[in-house]
Amino acid sequence: MSNITASEFEALSDFIYRKTGIKFEVKKLYFISKRIQKRMDALGVETVSDYIRMLRFSDPKNSEFQMLTDLLTINETYFFRDFSQLQAFGEDCLSEVASQKAARGDRRLNIWSAGCSTGEEPYTLAIILLEMLDNIAAWNISILAGDIDLTALEKAKKGIYWERSLRDMPPEYLQRHFHKNSDGSYSVSERIRKMVAFEHINLSEKEAIRKKKEFDFIFCRNVLIYFDDTSRKRLVDQFYVALNPGGYIFLGSSESVGRISTAFKIKRAGGFIVYSK
Amino acid sequence: MEDLIKALNSDDEVERIYAAQDIAESKNPELTEFLLKRLSAEESQAVKDAIIFALGNLSCFENYPMIFRLFRSPDAYLRNAAIGIFASEGKKAVEFLSSHLNHSDREVRKLILDALFATGDPDAARAIRQSLHDSSLNVRITAAEYLGRMADEESADELLAILQKETEPMLITAVLESLSVTENQEIIRKLFSFFAPECDFSRTDTLYMPQLIYLWAKTGDSELLFKMIDALKPFEIYEEDIVHALEQAEERFTGICKEAHISELIKKIMEHTENKEIYALCKKLETRKQETL
Structure with missing residues (x-):
């Protein structure tokens, strides 16, 4: 598994924040790494930097960004919660x-x-x-x-x-x-x-x-x-x-x-x- | 910019909320003046709230005097908001606030201390120290409390000096509380010598005994503890403080609870106490004592 570095995490988290308002703190690094890896495997992308570059410059319709967002916002819920x-x-x-x-x-x-x-x-x-x-x-x-x-x-x-x-x-x-x-x-x-x-x-x-x-x-x-x-x-x-x-x-x-x-x-x-x- | 100012003063509450949000996003410090002017006239709590949040996100340096005037507002929400805005300014606001510590209104001086403390800036402690000599008792108490919460070791001598000249129990309690955060044995020794010259606790005001018991935990001096206990009649009233202090002392000075006198004291408390929590804590100290034997 390709590990995400602190600077890569910061770049990605800023990017997500600008587009969605959702802020991922450093403590979520592991959570994010796992999900990015899923997307990288699906796309055959080798490094995290390449994946970030792809999100920034090769995703004009935001379709990959949407896939990533879907993975990052997964929330377990159920009927009559609370x-x-x-x-x-x-x-x-x-x-x-x-x-x-x-x-x-x-x-x-x-x-x-x-x-x-x-x-x-x-x-x-x-x-x-x-x-x-x-x-x-x-x-x-x-x-x-x-x-x-x-x-x-x-x-x-x-x-x-x-x-x-x-x-x-x-x-x-x-x-x-x-x-x-x-x-x-x-x-x-x-x-x-x-x-x-x-x-x-x-x-x-x-x-x-x-x-x-x-x-x-x-x-x-x-x-x-x-x-x-x-x-x-x-x-x-x-x-x-x-x-x-x-x-x-x-x-x-x-x-x-x-x-x-x-x-x-x-x-x-x-x-x-x-x-x- | 003009559109934003116009929207901020619109008759429509929603327009004004949106204007405050958009001004916050603009990051344009020139607009803080207009936010502050609107705030003084605003009646909607939702708009006030949005304006205050916007001010917290903009640099307000040029408008400190306008924010400062909120300290005299009859609306507590606005007075607290001013504290929050200065807090978000951090270090930049310390000098301005410090320069107003001689304000004629003691309530304002108290709010200045609140704001200085809220900045979280180390330089604020220096300014707060000045207020240990304020003419208002409430301001002096507040200053002492904040210096303790800031763990400001540099104010120790001034705080000790206050103990020499002040008699007001609330202030003495605040000073004691403030000094109790110290780990400096010299300060702790001075404190004990003030409250109990030559370790004679017979004339120590019992009001301060719980804090002194906790302070003892930092010394690990069992002789001092028993001199204190001898002066406490009946000492069982203080059993909770004593047991918690023993627990803290054991953390610092491993094995202290195996000293014969302290061991007997723990047993004595266990025999008398009706408090299950205290009993359990004594039991824990007993077990720990055996582990260290």
């Missing part, structure tokens, strides 16, 4: 926002799953809406699910999962919203799939992100860990702009909105701290 947070969403925040909007005669509910990976989160949100929202037929629901990883998005669109991804799924939901395939995998029901629209979104592309608006809920869980302080702050400010007044933002359980921005209001929903605009 159950207590989803409980706060489903049992408190959702009913609050829905009743306020209904009172105004506004029957649209817009949700953004930013960094949806292979689709477990947006489908989970769709299930919660179906299970918890009164008179769902009266609502015009849109769940936007975006990710930088094209491979993950393709998988998400297929909506096929193995038991490992479904380990925290309440059994009655599994029965209602999935069907078991002959190979033992599970497919998300057509009704759930139709509620989610997938889109290739690079969260560091300022102009594209600024177009995203009027969401009632934004979920960006376990994504900001890849960003440095500046990109993280810019993105959370953007989430603030993209939320409707009274809308909620949910970050990962190890990420605190309050540490990134003071713009949001802090509330308690059940046993959980939530942040709203």
Whole structure:
């Protein structure tokens, strides 16, 4: 295996940061080396320097860069991850926002799953809406699910999962919203799939992100860990702009909105701290 | 640049947030003045937040006086933000901040210390040392605390001098805490001779005993420990401090817990304590003692 040197790592990490806003610290050197090696083997490239040069000068359509990004942003996820947070969403925040909007005669509910990976989160949100929202037929629901990883998005669109991804799924939901395939995998029901629209979104592309608006809920869980302080702050400010007044933002359980921005209001929903605009 | 300034003062909150973000990206220090002007008039917390973040990412050298004025803002968020901005300036801000340590408002002087400490610059310690003689008690306490947190050995003599003339317990505690980070045996010896002349702890204020017990751990002098314990009646009140200090002493002076007197002390604590954690720690020290035998 061709080892990546400190200067090669720095050059590559700067390159990735400029294009995606994702910052890889030196402690990720081993993680990155392994994944670069995979791509080098696939391309028959001998040295890391050659690979970096190729990314810079011989990848006009960014296709190789996209492959590398897909490998670097792999994130293990599963249905109903961080159950207590989803409980706060489903049992408190959702009913609050829905009743306020209904009172105004506004029957649209817009949700953004930013960094949806292979689709477990947006489908989970769709299930919660179906299970918890009164008179769902009266609502015009849109769940936007975006990710930088094209491979993950393709998988998400297929909506096929193995038991490992479904380990925290309440059994009655599994029965209602999935069907078991002959190979033992599970497919998300057509009704759930139709509620989610997938889109290739690079969260560091300022102009594209600024177009995203009027969401009632934004979920960006376990994504900001890849960003440095500046990109993280810019993105959370953007989430603030993209939320409707009274809308909620949910970050990962190890990420605190309050540490990134003071713009949001802090509330308690059940046993959980939530942040709203 | 004009478009950015216009957007920064737009009626639309979103426009103002974007302007602050774009100014941060521009890295143009000329725009800091406009950010600061907007900040004073801004009502949206989201915009304030974006402006403060932008200021932290730009060089603000030319506008230190404007940032300094935030120290007098009635809004605590802005006062704290000013500390953060000076902190992000680092060494460059130390001289400016130091030159204002004679400000007439003691609250401002306290905030200057907060900012100096937050710069993390070694030169800040020299400036903070000046404030050990400030007319405000709170400022003196803050200075003592920060010098300790900066592990500023050079201020030891000045801190010891404060102990000679001050009687305010909060300040004495802060000075003791600050000096307790030292490993310098000479300073530790001076501290003990101040609090207990000729190792006589009978007149030492018990308020300071826990810190002295921990300080003892750096000496490894078991005779000193027992002189302290003799003055503590009942000494069981301090058992937690004593056991933790013994643990620290054992780390420094391997085998100290096998000394007969200390070994007896550990057994005595184990017999009396109702605190399971303390008992477990004593047990650990006992085991370690046997390992070193």
